Amino acid sequence: MNTRYSYGGDEHIFVEVDEEMSLGAFFKSLSMTNAVRESRIKGVTEICPANASFQIKFDPDQISPGDMLAELKRLERTAEKADSTLKTRIVEIPVLYNDPWTHETLMRFRERHQDPKATDLEYAARVNNLGTAENFIKAHSGAPWFVSMVGFVAGLPFLYQMVDRPRQLEVPKYLRPRTDTPKLTVGHGGCFSCIYSVRGAGGYQMFGITPMPIYDPNQKIGYLRDFMVFFRPGDIVKWKPIDRAAYDQAVADVDSGKFAPLMRDITFSLDEFQLDIDGYNRKLEGALYGH
Secondary structure, three states: OOOEEEEEOOOEEEEEOOOOOOHHHHHHHHHHHHHHHHHOOOOEEEEEEEOOEEEEEEOOOOOOHHHHHHHHHHHHHHHHHOOOEEEEEEEEEEEEEOOHHHHHHHHHOHHHOOOOOOOHHHHHHHHOOOOOHHHHHHHHHHOOEEEEEEOOOOOOEEEEEOOOHHHOOOEOOOOOOEOOOOOOEEEEEEOEEEEOOOOOOEOOEEEEEOOOOOEOOOOOOHHHOOOOEOOOOOOEEEEEEOOHHHHHHHHHHHHHOOOOOOEEEEEEEHHHHHHOHHHHHHHHHHHHHOO
């Protein structure tokens, strides 16, 4: 990887870990931002990770730009020598694919889409040579996804599919953005999947909706009482297709305080993953489901 550093005025350094998106680049960016946080460098005021890059904000009265850059390069050398493991968690996210709410929305914005005569799922299946929407759903939910970044919209996770590059799903965003997207829509743009944490404008293809809230500024939902944002970089997600009855039950359980996400603490090894991707994904599923 060819890491590049650039100054953004007197208070920011932008770090591009690699020009190409990859799990290795995400992992290195996460390792470096964790190292900056753990080092407690005097003068650092904000750490902003973003996929295969990150930005550091610092107080130049406490640390000079040159010294800040030197610290980052030192931490990069340390990160490159460090063990490629990450203590994280794997989470099951239920999804009602082809739901009525995103379907109604996508039909209202057909004139902004590449293929006005097809649904987003049908279009995604075609451009990925998967034939049918059902085949696309199997490919989308068949392998885990790595949370590379959380942000842009409060609590929104960007997820990168954990398969070899030729099998990764890629779907372009809408030709022109929508002015509406239902809350908790599961979308996709480029090589990233996401969950819209709130209702609002958007441009990602819409595949379904999850009943599981991922952002609660009022912190009334049980599993969000300690922190209003559910996801954090490094989380691993396994989508679970569900039917309408299961969706309605999950919504009722959320409302009554009974819903609890299925998740397990794990130690992820990038080296082991890259040696046997499919085998390691089966290991991750075994850790999640206890088999």
